[in-house]
Amino acid sequence: MELLQRFATGDPDAFEALFRQHQKAVYAWIVRIVRDAGIAEDLTVETFWRIYKARARFDPTGNFQGWARRIATNAALDHLRSSRRETELPEDLAGPAQPDSVVRGETREQLQRAFHQLPAKYRLVATLALIEDESYDKIAEATGISSAVVKIRVFRAVRMLRKTLQSLGVQMGAAK
Amino acid sequence: MTDQNEKELKELLKQSIAPFTNTDLRRDLWPQMLQRLSHQPIRVPWFDWALAAILAALLLLFPGTIPALLYHL
Numbered sequence: 001m002e003l004l005q006r007f008a009t010g011d012p013d014a015f016e017a018l019f020r021q022h023q024k025a026v027y028a029w030i031v032r033i034v035r036d037a038g039i040a041e042d043l044t045v046e047t048f049w050r051i052y053k054a055r056a057r058f059d060p061t062g063n064f065q066g067w068a069r070r071i072a073t074n075a076a077l078d079h080l081r082s083s084r085r086e087t088e089l090p091e092d093l094a095g096p097a098q099p100d101s102v103v104r105g106e107t108r109e110q111l112q113r114a115f116h117q118l119p120a121k122y123r124l125v126a127t128l129a130l131i132e133d134e135s136y137d138k139i140a141e142a143t144g145i146s147s148a149v150v151k152i153r154v155f156r157a158v159r160m161l162r163k164t165l166q167s168l169g170v171q172m173g174a175a176k
Numbered sequence: 177m178t179d180q181n182e183k184e185l186k187e188l189l190k191q192s193i194a195p196f197t198n199t200d201l202r203r204d205l206w207p208q209m210l211q212r213l214s215h216q217p218i219r220v221p222w223f224d225w226a227l228a229a230i231l232a233a234l235l236l237l238f239p240g241t242i243p244a245l246l247y248h249l
Binding site (some may be wrong): 031033154158 | 181182185186188189190191192193194195196198199200201202203204205206208209232233
C-alpha cells in the first residue's frame with residue numbers, strides 16, 4: 001500500500017514518514033506568515049495534529065502538500081486572530097534591518113503598527129502578496145478562496161493601511 | 177485606488193517589513209509531535225453523554241428499577 005493510503009487508514013508509521021518529509025515545508029510556509037520562529041514551530045506541530053485528526057477525510061489520490069499547506073494557513077490565521085488582540089508588536093516583525101532603507105524610522109514604525117492592526121484575514125493575504133511576493137493563485141490555493149477574492153482582500157488591505165497612515169498624518173508621497 | 181497605489185505601498189512595506197528569509201527549521205519537531213499525540217484528550221461523543229444523562233434521569237425518576245438493573249448486570 002502506498003504511503004498516503006496507509007496514512008489515510010491511520011498507520012502511525014506512515015504519519016511519521018509524512019511528518020518528516022513535510023515538516024520543513026510546512027514550517028517555512030508558516031514562519032513567513034507569523035514571522036516568529038518559536039510560534040511557527042508550535043504552529044507546525046498544531047498543523048500536523050490537525051492533519052492527524054483529519055486523516056480519514058484525506059483523499060489518498062490528492063495532493064498532500066497542498067492539503068497540508070491549507071491546514072497550515074488556517075492554523076496561522078487562527079494565531080493571527082488571537083494575537084491581534086494583543087497590542088504588543090512582535091520584536092522581529094520587521095525582520096532584518098534594511099541598510100538601504102529610505103523610509104524614515106518613525107514612518108516605518110507607524111507602517112508596521114498599521115500593518116499589525118489589520119484584521120487577520122487581510123494581514124494574511126497582505127503578508128503573502130505584498131511582502132513575501134507570493135502569487136495570488138498560490139495564496140488562493142492555500143487559503144481556500146478564489147484568486148479574485150485574494151485580489152480584493154489585498155486591495156482592501158492596502159486601502160486600510162493607507163487610511164490608517166493618513167489618520168496618523170503620514171502622506172504616502174511624503175513618506176520617502 | 178489604482179495599481180500604482182498598491183505598488184507604492186508595497187515598496188514602502190518592503191522597506192519597513194522585510195521578507196522573512198530565515199525559513200530553515202532549526203530542529204526536528206517529531207519529539208514535540210509525539211508528545212502532542214500522547215497527550216490527546218479522551219473525547220466522549222455527545223451521544224454517549226446524552227445516553228448517560230437519560231439513564232441517570234430514569235434512575236432518579238424510577239429508583240425501583242435500580243435493583244432490577246443490578247440483578248441483570
